[in-house]
Amino acid sequence: MTADTHFEAVPALPLHTVLAHGEVQWAAAGAEVVVAQPAHAVAHVLDPASAVLWQCLDGASPLTEVIADIAEAFGVTAEQVAADCVPVLRSWLAAGIVHEGPADDQRATSPAPLERAWRRLVDPPDT
C-alpha cells in the first residue's frame, strides 16, 4: 500500500465523491495491484485489501455505493469499511494516483486530426 505521507495535506473527502483512476497504468498481480506513474518513474504496490478498493473505483459510482458494496461483500458494516478505506483514498489522492470526478474522456471525443502530423515520440535527452 502507498505510504500515507501527505495525509494532513489532503482536504476532507466527502463520501458522495466520485473517484477515478488518474494518469496511471495499472495491472493486477495476483491478489495485489501495481499502479505505475510513468511520468514520475514511481510504482506503487497495493496489498490485497487495497487492491479490492482500487478495482471498485470505476469513475462513476459515488464512494457511498463503493463502500456499501464492499461492506456487503465482506459482511461488515459500511462504517467499518469507511473508517478503513477513507484514509487510504486520501493517501491515493495525495499521491496523485486517483482524482475526483468522472474520468476525463475528452480525448476520446476530440476530433481526429485531418492531416498527418509528425509526433515527437522519443524521450528528450536528460542532459
Added chain:
Amino acid sequence: MWPHVLTIAVGDTVVVVGTDDDPLAALLQPMRVPSDEHAPDTAARIDFGVELHPPRPAHRAAPRSLPTFQHGSRVIGRAGDVDALRDGVLRTLASLAVPVPAGQVRLTGLPLLHADGVELAPPAAATVAHRRLTTRARRPLYVSSVRVDPTTLLATIDAPLGAATDPLVVPLRTWWLDGDGVEAAQPATLGRLVALAAHRTVDPLRGPERHSMQLAALVQLVDRLPPAEGRFGT
C-alpha cells in the same frame, strides 16, 4: 559540434541523430526530413549521439575515450567495436517504428546473446567493458530495448533500420532488475517485483491504455520468469 546532424523520420517518429561517422550518416541520409518544416525545435536538439571516432589521446598515458552511442546522457553502448555500435544504432532506430503487440512488453536493457538464447542485463550494463562481456561468451547488442512475449518467453530484437533481414527472435533465458535488485528486507511478492521493473517498460506509440497492457504483460513475464536474484555481474 557534430560533423553530421540528421533529423530523420522513422515511421511517424522524428528523431535527431548527431554523429561523427560518415558511413552511418550516409545510411541515414535517405530518411532525412526537413527539420524546419515539421519539427522546428528538433534541429537544435540531439536525441541520439553516436561518437564512433573519438579523438586520439594526446599521449600514451592519457585516458582513452571509447566509441559511444547514447541517448542524452544515458549510454546505450560503449565499446571499441564500432560495427557493433553502428548495428545497435540502426536496431534502436528501427524499434521506434515498431508497436508493441498486445500481450507483449518492451523492456529497456542490454541484450546479451549467447549459445542458448539471450540474457537481458539492466541498462546500466551498457557501460560494462565489451571485452569483459565477450570473454564470458556473451555478445552484447547495443540497443535500448527488446520486446518480450511472456507466453512464449521469446525476446525480439528489431532488425537494423533499412536492412532486409528479419528481427532476431531468441529465447529469453534470464533478466535482471536494476541495481541491487530485490532488497532482502522486503518480501519479493509478485506485485513488488513488477513494481521494481515497471519503469523499464517503454512503448514508442505511447498511450495509457497501451502502457497498462504492457504492465499486464510484465506481470505475466515476472510470474513465468522472475528476474534473477542479486545484482547483474555478480
